[in-house]
Amino acid sequence: MSVSHENELVEKEVNEFRSTFTALKDEISKFIVGQDEVVNHVLISIIAGGHVLLEGVPGLGKTALVNTISKAIHLDSKRIQFTPDLLPADILGTNILVERDGEKIFEFQKGPVFTNILLADEINRATPKTQSALLETMQEKTVTVANKTHILDKPYFVLATQNPLEMDGTYPLPEAQLDRFFFKLDVKMPNHDEFSQILDRTTGLTRPEIKAITNGERIIEMGKTACQVPIAEDIKNYLIKLAISTHPEKDESPNVVKQYIRYGVSPRAAQAILLAARIHALIAGRYHVAKEDINAVAIPAMRHRMLLSFEGEAEGITTEQIIKDIIQLLN
Amino acid sequence: MNEINHFLELVKARLLKARLASLLGPVLLALSCAWLIISLYFCSQGQKVDKSSLILPLIVAIVAYLFITFSKAPNKVAAAIYADAFFKLKNALVSNLDFMKRSDSDQTQKQFYDLQLKQTSELCNQQNIELIPIKYSRKSLSLAAVFLVATLILCSFDDSDELKQEKALAKATLETTQSNKKELEKTIEELEEKMTEEERELFKSSKIKQVLKNIEASENKLEALRQYAKLEKEISTQNDKMNMRQDKKLLDEISRELEKNRATNKMGQMFAKQQYKDAAKELKDKMKKLQEALKNSSEKQASKEAQKLANEMKNMSQKMQNAAENLKANNSQMKMDISKMAKLSEKLSSNICKNPSQCNMSEAKECSGEMKDAVLKLCDKLNENETKNLFLAKLDKMQQALAMSQAKINGMSSSMALAKGIGSSSDNSTNETKQNIDPAYDTQIKGQQGEGSSLTQIEQASSGAGVSRSQDSTGRQIEYKRQMESFIEQENVPEAMKSGVKEYFKKIHKEEE
Structure with missing residues (x-):
């Protein structure tokens, strides 16, 4: 096979990647009004094989987003409403005693995690025990019950939500568990026009029909393609500097970090950024990762991995502001 | 790759031009500032601006301008970083330069590099290098122009009258010292011709000839008098050596x-x-x-x-x-x-x-x-x-010639000062200025006293750097009186010295008349 032919194949693959992504977005936007950034980042997470933590008040279309995506990707989706009395077995599944051919045996009854896209609604309302059961499935993509490990279907994508307003009786996710989320996204209130469109689309007799644009296998392939996008040393160094700058104990970190941040991001954050930046570069039609790609995905990838200091909390500083400051300083 | 390289070379050249343009203003400002300071210095001294003194700052400015420009001339990577940022190429050039250095990549990666190269080349072709701005620092340039005009105005000024007179005096001193030296040499030659063998032996041992050889023509009257004093001292020493x-x-x-x-x-x-x-x-x-x-x-x-x-x-x-x-x-x-x-x-x-x-x-x-x-x-x-x-009689002749030389120098300065005094103001001749004697003029330098006859050497100090000074008649009288007293105080005043003093006074009287 000649070099030009090989190049054509790669070019075709990249073009397909971009067209699939655009088609997915267009299909989702039939039902989901606005929230372009959230949709973009959710799709990037799915392609990268990561999970998303959505933070927003109820009624902003989080469940609708999951359902729409699952239809567009032609994947199975389930929803769990997390409550304080929810047990790990409720989400993972359990062995139940069944009689088969006159013989009583324990049979594993799969829980709702056995799906492709899982909406974990208000994850912070469940006890840490239940939270950690879900987080294990997110990391390992397996479920172990009674010494038997059950592998989850691929792709497996968890979209957890949490309500930032009602914090009474909740169990905030610890930092170690937050770190497992690829992105944390803020779902914002729609603007006037978007609001109008939402009302039009959701209160009529007919609802937009979502077609399947792609499938799970293709999503996995797209993830593999994205992993091959090259990154120059200068850009990689920029990413490393960005990650290191979030650590207040480092000399090179800016004053704002030293003042308001207690802990900086882990290497997992840098991994997430690079992976997401590669996908972002392909979406933008480039064959290399640019600083812009890194900057575009830095906030959702880093905002939940940084811990504000008491002073930062007291002054109402957000990690987003600090990340923006760091990016501004580095450019 | 060639297109990218060509593009980067163009960017480099353009950046160099931009650097030259941006530095031109500050360098010209510094140069004009230096020129203005130099010109002001000359003017404050009453002198005409010496054009050659402006050359050194010019050379320094040119060298500094070129050094600063070319020492930090942009390289390929710097040009790539600049072009990426300026043309919003999203790090395409920097990434391309990095990818081209990699050799151990797998096949798929190489395909990505090739596609990136193609994409970057297309991007480069779309850019217009002329868009990179070449900015001149207008503030610096206009300020430099103002300073330059001020410098040119200062350069047009001529020497002050006082300075012209000072220079004329220096020139006259130089000419007089030159003629004095010739005369002294001639006197020695004549004396040597007339000497007997025994006298010649005595003369050979003296350092008079060597001292005369070292006497140099000088613009400085004080220096000339100092040299004559040295010669006089040598003659006096020789005189003393005779022990007669x-x-x-x-x-x-x-x-x-x-x-x-x-x-x-x-x-x-x-x-x-x-x-x-x-x-x-x-x-x-x-x-x-x-x-x-x-x-x-x-x-x-x-x-x-x-x-x-x-x-x-x-x-x-x-x-x-x-x-x-x-x-x-x-x-x-x-x-x-x-x-x-x-x-x-x-x-x-x-x-x-x-x-x-x-x-x-x-x-x-x-x-x-x-x-x-x-x-x-x-x-x-x-x-x-x-x-x-x-032999002593011959030394006396030489001393007489030396005294004549000294008298010429003194007489010359007096005449110069007299000319100025007459032309400047009639108030100068009043007795009110009697006490206002310039301390520089009142300086009396005494020579070293030898073992033999004591010899008081009087050297007239220069009237000060830059500005010549008029001397009134009272001042001259005080000066003559002082010189007279110093001669009277001498022991065994040689005949030659006496005649030298007489000549000196005769000359003064002529000038006063």
Whole structure:
């Protein structure tokens, strides 16, 4: 096979990647009004094989987003409403005693995690025990019950939500568990026009029909393609500097970090950024990762991995502001 | 790749141009500032701006401009970073440069690199290099232009009148010192020609010629006078070396003693006329005749001629000894020789007395031999004195020439100052300014005092740098008075010096008239 032919194949693959992504977005936007950034980042997470933590008040279309995506990707989706009395077995599944051919045996009854896209609604309302059961499935993509490990279907994508307003009786996710989320996204209130469109689309007799644009296998392939996008040393160094700058104990970190941040991001954050930046570069039609790609995905990838200091909390500083400051300083 | 390289080369060239343009303003501002400072300095000194002093800052500015520009000239990577940012290429060029360096990539990666190269080349082709701005610092350039105009205005100013006069004085001093040197050299040559062998020997040992050789033409009057003072000191030292003062006093005293007596009057006149060589010859002849007379005398009694000659010698020696004894402080060799000669002549005379029974001819002959030695020694001294006298006269001539040189320098400055004084204001001649004597003008530098005669050397100080000063008539009088007093205070003022001073005053009187 000649070099030009090989190049054509790669070019075709990249073009397909971009067209699939655009088609997915267009299909989702039939039902989901606005929230372009959230949709973009959710799709990037799915392609990268990561999970998303959505933070927003109820009624902003989080469940609708999951359902729409699952239809567009032609994947199975389930929803769990997390409550304080929810047990790990409720989400993972359990062995139940069944009689088969006159013989009583324990049979594993799969829980709702056995799906492709899982909406974990208000994850912070469940006890840490239940939270950690879900987080294990997110990391390992397996479920172990009674010494038997059950592998989850691929792709497996968890979209957890949490309500930032009602914090009474909740169990905030610890930092170690937050770190497992690829992105944390803020779902914002729609603007006037978007609001109008939402009302039009959701209160009529007919609802937009979502077609399947792609499938799970293709999503996995797209993830593999994205992993091959090259990154120059200068850009990689920029990413490393960005990650290191979030650590207040480092000399090179800016004053704002030293003042308001207690802990900086882990290497997992840098991994997430690079992976997401590669996908972002392909979406933008480039064959290399640019600083812009890194900057575009830095906030959702880093905002939940940084811990504000008491002073930062007291002054109402957000990690987003600090990340923006760091990016501004580095450019 | 070639397209990208070509694009980067164009970016580099454009960035270099932009750098040259951006630095031009600050460099010109610094240069014009330096020029303005230099021009202001010259103007504050009343001088015309020396154009050559503006060349050095110009060279420094050019070198600094080129050095700063090219030392930080953009390389390929810098050009890529700039172009990425300026044309919003999203790090395409920087990434491309990095990817092109990689050799161990797998096939898929290489395909990505190729596609990236193709994409970047297309991006480069779409860019217009001319869009990279070339900015001149207008503020700096306009400020530099203002400074430059100010510098040009300052450069158009000529020397101040005072400075012109100062320069004219310096030029005149230079010319005078040059002519003085020639004259002094000529004087020495003339003297050397007329010198006898003995005088030439004496002159050879002196450093006068060497000092004269080292005298250089100078624009500085003070320096010229200092050099003349050095030469004067050398002549004076040479004079002192002759050590003739004691001998001269003794010889003068001898001439007076000898002139008192008729028998020795002739010899006395020879001494008075400083014809020492003739006197020595006379003494020698007499001694020779005495010895011959003693030879021709009988063994028992000296001939009458011998007795007469012995008495003459005794008489003369006695007179000389009397003269020597009059000068008690004198301890010269000549005094000792005279004393010895007197004793021996006394002894000889007593040995050849008229009474034969008291005569001792053998002792007389022996005594005459010793006396002859004493007489010869004295004669040598006399010969030497005459030689030295003649040499000193020649040194006096040289000193006279030197005094003339000094007078010329002093007279020249006086005339220059006088011209200014007359032209400037009539108020200068009032007595009110009597106390306002410039301290620089009042400076009196004394030369080193030698072992011999003390010599007060006066050098007139310069009137100050930059601005010449008028001197009123009262000031001149004070100056002349001071110089006069200094000459009067001197011991043994040589004739040449006196004549030099006279010349000096004559010249001043002429100017005043």
